Amino acid sequence: MQRSRLGLLALLAVLLVVPLALDRYLLSVMILILYFAFVGQAWNVMMGFAGQLSLGHALYVGLGAYTSAALFQHFGVNPWLGMVAAVAICVAMASVIGWLAFRFGIGGTYFALLTIAFAEFTRIGFDHFGWVGASGGFFLKVVQQDRVDLLHLRGHPLMFYYLALALAVLGFLASAWLLRGRLGFYFRAIRDNEEAARAAGVDVFRYKIYAVQISAGMTALAGVFFAFYYNNLFPEQIFHISRSIEIILAPIIGGVGTLFGPILGAAVLTTLSEGINALLTMSGYEIPGAKQIFYGVALGLAIMFMPNGIWPAIANRLGFRRQDGDDDDDG
């Protein structure tokens, strides 16, 4: 689809240039958008493509963050190496959860509950895990921010902006690539009808595990980013179920199972919630929980008026047939 490809390149060009003109606050908002676009993309692989609902994705953000941060802080392990370890640990964790659930035929709501349970007991475990500061938090050494040290992921927010952009682009490309190949076809077949997928030759158990592993591995990268960007980690925050919900809002509002949904959803949600925050600050009112109320209202409205998400609604208007991209090598 040429039109959407050109649009994407234009968007990328804008995203490459625009941070140079932004102040620190707006830059942090942009970083948040890209971060949520990427995590949403990762979650979407599992739910949007393969139909397996995870309500505990904060687990992989947290594990990825703690793994890379602890290796860096305690042993001086380079964060890029730590990233490999973080991915490995998250993939292993996902394999355990997936194996437990899928081997015993746990699906749907019960699978979602299992993902919450794992995230919750990991949070409680880290609350008592002294090696990484337990509930008191774990802090990375903060260095001067004007020196850019990409090798050790230390430096100016601008560096983190480009890292977040790289993640978002990577997540998008990885998802697009997945959808084109056998993995994507098998994932979507499983999502639509497991029995029919089996009859068509899909090893459903194996491919569900793959979906969970890929999603967890991608989310681990976001965790590493989180750790080195924020420099402080608290189990109560990073593993909390509200974090898991935050992750899934962007793809749900943007469009589950689509490539653009997570990006669009992240942009709309983050912009609106930051906007509301800014308005509240300006007006001088302090309303605790305003953000949560906003998320609730946004979700409610989206489900009422655009149950498939913003992107499918827009795509229909613009006359894009579909965006899973199966039309470029038409004979």
Added chain:
Amino acid sequence: MTTAEARAATRDAAAPMLDVVGVSKSFRGLKAVSTASLSVARGEIVALIGPNGAGKTTLFNLVAGALSPDQGTIRFLGADIAGERPDRVCAAGIGRTFQIVKPFADMTVLENAMVGGFRGTSDRRLARSRAERALRSLDMWLQRERPASALTLPDRKRLEVARALATEPTLLLLDEVMAGLRPTETDQMVAAFRRLNAEHGLTILLIEHVMRAVMALAQRVYVLHHGEIIASGTPQQVTTDPRVLESYLGTGATH
């Protein structure tokens, strides 16, 4: 011809492609299939008929791996496949359709078929060309970009067949794919199966109530009643068999 004779007759020829021997399956004490035996030779088109609730679909599910038999053996191309997983049975070369259609609703017609086309390969081009060939042979080419959820029931039935065909099976199991089709559509589908059988040597075992299709397609017919094979033979033999007339076709039956 009794089932024992039928079995002896096929044994005299080459070893059958599919050989089901003495298979039984009960659900909570209710015998759905009881020591049923049937065989299908390479290149044959065989029909399995019988009244509703006779156990035809159960027998299919036993062959396709969706169910495991309580007893009996199922051999396909010499290998025992009884109790094997459905995806392994598919990998071994048996494609199946479902009586109650199960399309991948959020995927297009072509994508549905491509899922089948990925059997044993991760090559997207190969999967696509297999899928396209399957869609063409069933006259679904023009609908390839439509979402499966937008298809009519007869088209969903054809999509079931296309998806199974795209796996390039050596044996195709068809579960009532002509039910609900108009006579002209039935004839088109019969013609498609005949062509696939003649040109590609596709072996077919079909469950069918539409006698018009059974008479036109099947070289041999098995009749299942209360889970037991009560008759087998050519379509003509079977349709004049008094037991079959009594239990299934009815004494006034014509075709």
